[in-house]
Structure formats: C-alpha cells, structure tokens
Amino acid sequence: MKQKVTITVNGEPTEIWAAPHETLLETLRNDMHLVGAKQGCDTGGCGCCTVLIDGQSRYSCMTYTVTLDGRDVTSVEGLADNGELDAVQQAFVDTGAVQCGYCTCGMIMAAKHLLSVNPKPTDREIRKGLSGNLCRCTGYHKIVEAVRVASGQQEAS
Amino acid sequence: MALTTLEEILQPESVDEVAELLLSHGESAMVMAGGTFIHGLVARGLVTDVTKLIDLSGLGLNQLQTDRKSLRIGSAVTFADLEGSETIRSSAVLAALVDAVSYPPQQIKNAATVGGCVASACPYLDLPIVLLALEASATAAGSTGKREIPLDELFVSLFQTSLNTDEFITGFTVPLPSAGTASSFEKIETTANDLSIVSVAVRVSTGWRKSRNSRIFVGGGIGEVPFRCRAAEVILDGSKLEDEALRKAAGAAVEEIEPFGDHRASAEYRKAMTGVLVERNLRQARARIQ
Amino acid sequence: MATISDTVGTRVRHHDAIDKVTGGRGYPVNVNLAGMLHGRMLRSPYAHARIVRMDIDEAKTLPGVRAILTPDDVPQVKYSPIYFMPTEGLACIQDMTLMGRTVRHVGQPVAAVAADTMEIAEQAAQLIDVEYEELPAVLTVEDAMADGAPAIHDYTSGNVAVDETFETGDPDAGFAAADHVFEQTYETQRINVCALEPHVCVADVDAYGNVTIHSSMQHLFGLREKLAFVLGLPVSKVKVVKPPYIGGGFGGKLDITPIEPLSALLSMETHRPVRMALSRAEEFVTSNKCPIRIRLKTGVKSDGTITVREASSLLDAGAYATHGSTVIMVHGLFGYCFTYKCPNRRWHGRSVHTNNVTSGGFRGYGGPQASFGVEQQIDEICEKLELDPVEFRIRNSHSEGEDHPFFDGTFTTYRFHECLRKGAERIGWSDRTAPGSDPGPVKTGIGLGCAVTWTSNCTAQPDLYEHSGAFIKLNPDGSADIASAAIDIGCGQNTIFCQIVAAELGIPVEMVRMSSADTSNVPFDAPMHASRGTNAVGATVKAAAADAREQLFRVAGTMLDASPDDLDAKDGRVFVKGAEIVSVSIAEVAARADSPLVTMTRQGPQPDATPYRGTIIGSAAMNPAVSPIPAGAMFVQVAVNTDTGEVRVLRAVYAHDIGRVINPAGAEGQVEGGLQQGIGYTLMEHTQFDPETGACLSGDFLDYKMPTAFEMPAEIECIFIESDDPNGPFGAKSLSECCLIAPPGAIANAIYNATGARVRDLPITPEKVLRALGRL
Ligand SMILES: Cc1cc2nc3c(=O)[nH]c(=O)nc-3n(C[C@@H](O)[C@@H](O)[C@H](O)COP(=O)(O)OP(=O)(O)OC[C@H]3O[C@@H](n4cnc5c(N)ncnc54)[C@H](O)[C@@H]3O)c2cc1C
C-alpha cells in the first residue's frame, strides 16, 4: 500500500506516493529521476547516496521516504544556482578531485554538511567528516584539498 | 534487499499511541527510531516478517534535560545532538558519552538515536557500555504504564532486551554524582567507520582519599551482552588510582574476560586489547577528574 | 620539462568533471529504458553441489513475474569470461557455463527472474525451490591438491588448472656460485576490487533478434565477442553501447559476468529491456583479486650481486580458471622474473581450483602479489649482508638503453635508478634508523618498495592485446570529435585523449570532445587494461588526428595558396610556417570542406577554388610500436603502535618514470588512488569466507574494510622523473598499475624498520604485528 507524503526536494514541495519500504534513494533516482545520489552498497558506509535532510547529511539508502513528510531534502542537483556551480562543486572540479566520479555527489553533500557546521575545518576534521564516504579512485587527497579550497583555506593549484 | 513484507509505516504522535499499537500488532510490529540499525538487519535477512514499522520520530522524545542530580536523555536524541550538547561536553562525568558518539560517520550521527543504539542489544555498539558504566536506567513505556529498568537488567542476549512486546524506551536517566567522578570510552576499530572489535567504557570516582564505585564494561566481540569487569573494579575501589592500580585492574580485566574469535579478530587479540583499553581509559578518566 | 603545447603536460581539468559534480548522468547504472524489467538471480548456498530438481511453479505465479530461467533454459556452452582472451585464437581455459547443473562455489547463480520491479524479482527468486545433492567441497589449495581430493572439473588432474615453468641460464650453477641463499614464503590474500559502481547492465533485444546492451565494463568489443559466443550469435547481432564513463573498473570489469547474457536471454523471452545489477554483497561472491602464495629462493654474493632467483607460486583460482590462469603467468614472468636482473632464474607457477569464489583481475594483475615478496626479501637480504637496500636495487636492476633480457627490444627510456635516488633523498633515507630502535611505544620507520611495472602493456613488445582504432572528425565550428571504443574507467582517459588530439590539431582542448560510440560504428579497441590507455590509445588517437591534420592542411593549402608541407596549426588557426600572418581559422577550413563545391550566384554557378570536398576526417587502426616500460620507487614512513599493533602510514613519496606526463593532476590522482588501494591491500582488506561452508563473511562495508580519508596519509608526494620515450604519444609511457604494485612491499618494509617485526602474509593486521613482536 502506497502512502502519500509531501517533501520539499531541492526547494520544491513535491507530493510523493511511496511504498512503505521505499527508500529516499529509490524515490530520488527512480521516481524523480534525480540520479546524483548513487547506490554503492545500500547498507550504509559507502556514502554515495548522501543527501541533506533538513540540512543534515544522511544516507538516503537507509531512510524510508514515507517518514519524511514535511521535511526538506537537498540532493546534489539542488546545489548549482542557475548553472553556476556551488563553491564545493567548483572546488572539486578545480582541484581534480573527480576521477570516476561515482563517489563525488555523495562526497560533495557530506562536505556541504561539514562546512555548514564547521566553516574552517582542519585537515583532520575534514578527513573525519568525510569518513562516511568511500572513494576507490582518488585516495581522497584531492578531495581533502577541494574542501580546503571550498572553505577558503587554500587556493586551487 | 527491501523489507517487502512491510505494509505500513505508522507515525503515532504520543507515547500511549505507540504502546497501543505495539499491543495490538504484537510481534508483527517493530518500533523504528533512526532506522540505521534496522536497515542493516533487513539487509542481512534478519528481519523477515515485520509488517508494521512504528516511527518514533514524532513523539518529541529528542530532549536533553539536566538537573543537579541527573541527566535525562530522550530516546530519540541523536548522536549529533549528544555530541553538540554543551552540558555534556563540559562534564567529566559524562565525557564517555561524547567519546562514544565521536566514532561513527556523520551520516550515522545525524540519524542514529540513543534509544536505537541501546535497544538494538548488540554488543558491537558503543553507547550501551557507556550508559552501563554511568549506571543509567532506561524508562520503558507500555500499555500498563511506565517503569524504570536499570541498564544492567536490560540486556538479555544478542538482539534481545527485557522489554515486553508492548514496551519501548522513552528515555534514559543518568545519575550525576558529585565532583570527583569522570568517565571515558575508547574502542579498537579498523577504519574510522567501523563497529568495535573491542570497546571499553569506565567511570571512576575519587572518594574521601580512596576510589570507589568504579565501573568497567567491555563490548565488542566478547559475548552476547556487555561484560562487566568486576574483579578489576574491586582492585580499583579502595586504591588511589595510582598507575600501579590501573595496571593491575587492566590485568584483572584481561583475566576475567572471555572474548571470542571471528573473522575480524582472534580471541587472544581481543583479550589483550581489553587490557590496553582498560588501562588507557582509566588513565583518561583519572586525568578528567577535576 | 617544458610543455610541448598549451594542452599536453598541463593540469587540464577533467573533461567530464562538471557533469560529474552536478549529478553524473552518464553512468551505466542510470540507463533506464521504456518498459524496462528488472532481473535478479537465485544463488547457490552450497560450495559444491549438483542440482537435482528445480521447481519454479510458485515463483511463476507471483504477480509481476515475466520470465524465469533455469539451467534448462540457457545455453550450456563452455567459455572463458575474460575479455582479452577471444574464444577463437589464444589458448584459454573454457570451463565456465552460464548456469550449469553443477555449482562450484557459494553464490553461483542457479536461476534468474525478470519482473516488473526488483523486489518482485527478488521475491520470486526466493520462491524457487531447488533440491541439491551436496558434493564434497575443497576450500584450500592444499586440500585441492591432496591425493584423492574431489575433482572440481574433469579437465584437470589434482585440480591444477595451470602448471607452468620458466627457466633461464643455469639456476643450479647460480646456487653453487652464491655465498648466501635466502628462502622465504610470502602470502597474499583475496581482496575485492570494490569499484563503487557495481556491475550493472541493460539488455534490449529487438524484433529481429539483435541484442543491444549497456553495461559497466572495461571493454566494448570483449563484451560483444563473449556475449555473442555464449548466446550462439554472430557478433553482428550484438551491439554494445559505450557508456560516457563508468564508476571505476580497476580490472574488475574485464570479464563477462552472468548478468549480461542472463539479461539478454530474459529480454529475448519477454521482448522488453531487462536491467540487472549486482548488489554489493553479490560483488564479493563474483570475483576477487587472486590470492597467491610465493616461495622465493635467492642466491646472492656477499657483495650484493644476485646469482640466482628461484620462485614457486601457488594461486587459488577458485571455482573457474578465468583470470587465475592468466594472472599466474603475468605474476610469474612480468611480476617476478623480469623485475631484477639475474641470468639464472627458475619459476614454477600453478593455478589451482578450489570451491572458493572465482579469482579475478585487479590492478597490477599479479604484480602486487609478486612485489610483496620480492621487495621484502631484498630488504631481508640487505639486512643480513649489511647492504643498503637502495644501492642493492640499483646494482641488480636494468638501466636505460640496455637490451631486454628475454625479448627483442631495449629499455628505450628507463630512469629507475633516478627514481630510487630521488625518492630516497625526499623521504630522508640517509637518516633512517636501525630496525626497532625508536624507543616509544609508537614507533616510526621508513620502507621502500619498487614497482617496475611489467604488465602486458609494459613488455617492450608491440602488442599483447593492446591495439586500437579511432576516428577524428572536424566540425565547421573548428571543434573535433573523437570516436573510439576506449572507455573512460575513471582515470581521466577521455581528458588525456582530448589533450593529445588538441595538441596534434592545434586547437584548444575545450574544442575536442569524446563522442558516443558503439561496437557497430567504431573500430576495435583492446580493453582499458594493463595501464595501456595513455600509451596505446593515446598513440592511436594521435595518429588519427595526424591523419585529419593532413587533410586539414590540404584544404587549407588551397585557401592560403600554399603547399600543405609549409603549413602548421596553433590556437585554432592554420598558418604558413615562417609567415604566421598568412593564416586561416580551422573553423573556416572545416566549414569550407563541409560546404558545396559549387554555389549558385546571380552570375550563375560559381565553383570554389578549393577542389577537395567532404568532411575532414582522420582515422587510425594500429598497434603501439613498442610498449615502453615505466618504473617507480615508493618510500613510505609508518607509525606502529606496539601496544595495539595498529599501523598508520604517515607519509608517502613516490618517484616515477612514466615518460612524459600528459596531465600532472591526473597522474597524481593515479598515485594517490593507488595508495588507498595499496594501504587497504596491505593493512586491512580481506574478502573472507567461512572455512567450513565457503560462505562469504565480508559481504558489506561493515565487514570489508577499506581505508577512508581518515586512514590516508596527509602527505603524499608524487615525483615524476620525466623521460621522452620515442614509443609513446608525446613521449608518454604508462602509470596506473605501478601505483598498486609498490605499496605492499614498501609498507611491510617500513613496519619492519619501525619495529623489527617482519610479517610475510597479507593483510598485515594489528594482530599479526603483535604476534610478530612476540606480544601476543
Ligand atoms: C555505517 C554504519 C556505522 C555505524 N557505526 C557505529 C558506531 O561507530 N558505533 C555504534 O555504536 N553504532 C554504529 N552503528 C550502528 C547504529 O546503527 C546504531 O548504533 C544506532 O544507534 C541505532 O539507532 P537507530 O536510531 O538508527 O535505531 P533503529 O535502527 O531505528 O533501531 C534499532 C533497534 O532498536 C529498536 N528501537 C529503536 N528505538 C527504540 C526504542 N525507543 N525503544 C525500544 N526499541 C527501540 C528497533 O526496533 C530496532 O530493533 C553504525 C551503523 C552503520 C550503518
């Protein structure tokens, strides 16, 4: 039996009918065609599915959609403003932090949360703050650099 | 794997409503807080016939309250809430709480709740041993009313608590002893996102000249429920928490614990690490006593 | 070294980075066709069993189920799944069936369902009732090779799939000449590729029986060939669509998995597109890096000259031969025999069947397994003989200009010794202290491991499955499109190819794009494997661009009234050499070529002065002249906590000769990413199976641990000692695999330097460190 909820997705209130076992990741990808959040494991831990719920980073693969009535969801598609990249997105491009890119959108959302609560994180805080997101390509080196750049602590090389 | 048996997620707005739902649906219903542990259980095929999930997020149980004698933690308080609380951060007694919730990745901190962590009754999780060391009790609400369950009476076996089927936890009460008490938690993990291989939580108090009422609990791969190191506590109580006493207590803990070996670590390693962690935690707690 | 043009040698941003930071729509995981069904598999719970009976009646009646396949419904042809082992041609072991009636490992698929949703398909799969007759299973190579062990396949004796030896010189004389002989065993474990995009495909069969397939894979033409073979179709009936990019490959997507043929068969049955994807748990029971035990016996003179090298390697291939049979060869010959000089060598390699999950390919392809032993043993030798490990390696390795020890060909460029010296200087090698001399409970130490990447693209040979083809087309706005079957698996290949083409044509890199392609409209290209992308595909796109440029100059010559030989191009303009002012934009030239020869004017038809018409296109289909050999030396500093055994890598310095660096940021990314895999491989990663049942114990990221950002060193220094190799595009050689070959030995040696504890089996867990220290 599907249940109806209204969720604000990237600023737009959206009426969604979802089966009770449907996760936010499935809703975003399959119903709303917002494919920025990716499935990398479905059990929490890889972070590819990270989105913001009321501004807080969450694994969308382990969040049931019908529990989100009245909540505010931001996916990576909601960051760029009229085609202009958000500072974190831009920093990922500029520092070469994107390789295969499969982890990228989740990583960016995790970084968004981190910078919203800690605008000038130390390297250690960045690494800890991103520890819920795996990357198999970059060794995280340029990702950490991207977060430093986005927080204005370093120029892009 | 999806929980395809699920027919509905119910969203009650009061504690009584939850108790009623639990009573009427029995075993086919399950309460859900952050859902982070439930999801893992589902993925491993450990939840199969649940048809109703009862969402606890609308009950207003996400409050932290302190008076001079105790701290009340609502069951829906998240790890992030705990970590962000100034009251807790500035308290030596409660320091182990902050230690524990500093481990998981941020996405888990933002969702996982204290109630869910304790009620999971899983020895690999971190807060149960901290709350045990702090002599906390859980408040259970059910169709016949409320009751206080001391935490050491809550854990029965793996995934099994002493809650009745119509009961759930609304919050925890942590006593705040007078000055001279501090706690500490640390765990051995492989990466910054890992369940504990072994974990230890301690609380020590310096009484009049001598230490008293020490608590040492071990979690991780050590059995179905958290383990209390009573022999080690006895060594500490009456000591002056001097280095020698801490070392001896750690040695006693190693003697009394009987961990198991699995694909993540051998029993001997867990045993040895219990000693290392007990000593480290005792030193840390001692240093925290004002 | 100065950059040759504005594009080659500069930190050009990745071609598709903006796309990827805004949502990344191009992954195969996003392919969603109208009417698409979802497929799931049922898997065997037994390590070895025969299927006696299968009952699908209940599953069939579940609403939304569209088709069910059992072993009776699928072709029983035997095949090897490896893309670079064409069924016709090279000898390869064909022992796999899509869904046979015998299962040989836990997790082997036995049935497949297509349904309206993934959940229904999963539910239906669980409703299939299978009766198995359990057969005795063997889960270790020892058990598999023991007398009387149950035979896993009928083509082997003693379950040995491959048994090869290789000998040069006179090893016995080498031992006689040695002052010292060292003999140790080193062991490596199974790890999982863990590309973050799991295997996924969508197959769509049309009314004529043509199969179109989208898939996350590293080889377009390999999938075409294998899929056609398994389905019994001519290759022309199979079209493989190239994804704009995939979510990581690392060698894990170099073979056909059951999902591609199963989804095609389900699509044939249902006349609808069918999508199948592996869950993360399924990835762990599909393929893992080959575990190898290697016994090394080395004879050395007291002055540090190696007199003989002998090795014997035992590989656990798992249920099917596949990559196990090729990894063992690459491991033995390229990974072990060729790296250090010595006239006398003997190697014996065996790849053995067990009822474990099949072993597969992973970055380095046998090289990391070899170097873990070789690099450690060198340090063990040096300690005993009181020699410096850097000098020892220099004394016993090849230098630039030398002849290849086994093949025709030379080390055209080879700055290995410089890599060693430069790396040693940067890490502070001369300040290295004696093993275990750091007093604190947390001890630091420095270690060295080398990677002389001798994988298939790095043999000084022209073509061990490295050839490729490409088209270049010039557009009237002065831009160029590349059409090629080469897939960007995440290393920035597309960016590099665009840089190379831009440099060759004299246009800005933003004006070059990788166009879409499928197997019906682009030439053959070997897999994106063996570190070949930049070198082999790069050379081909460069040749295709040169071809286009020739035609560009022919047309421009008529416009500038100059001979094509006198022309050159830069910044989007063709100009007369020595008289740059005489020029025309490439856009104008391309537009001219695309426009009609004759234009109608009021004065009647006016023929154009340029006689050549038709779009300017260039093409090339070729093999690399010679695959040049890269080399690298890695130094790491570690801290070991001797109370807990925990190891942290504090700092890494990686000096590398990869020829000319086309894109420094991309090259650094390879090194940094290789280090994440290297630290994981060395310290924690391990796909584990129950020793009794063969069931997977590490099927998710809670049980399978790989480094997060927190476990990575803050300092990673990449030093590129550039050389200008005559056999690479703009002098470029290759890189990727080196980055995973060096870390295991380097980290193990550093742990020894810190603590005096030697651990010879991977992963070096805290527990093993404590045991080696005698503290457990
Ligand atoms: C990637 C990852 C990393 C993790 N890392 C850590 C870590 O470092 N440390 C750690 O301790 N844990 C960790 N965890 C486990 C984490 O899920 C739990 O600790 C978490 O606290 C569970 O809380 P929840 O609110 O999500 O519970 P839920 O999943 O909602 O519930 C868990 C169980 O408790 C029951 N329950 C929930 N609330 C109540 C209640 N009020 N009364 C009665 N029963 C209730 C549910 O029915 C269920 O059985 C991790 C999990 C993941 C996926």
Ligand code: FES
């Ligand atoms: S898909 Fe959600 S954490 Fe991996």
Ligand code: FES
């Ligand atoms: S860029 Fe490939 S996983 Fe991070």
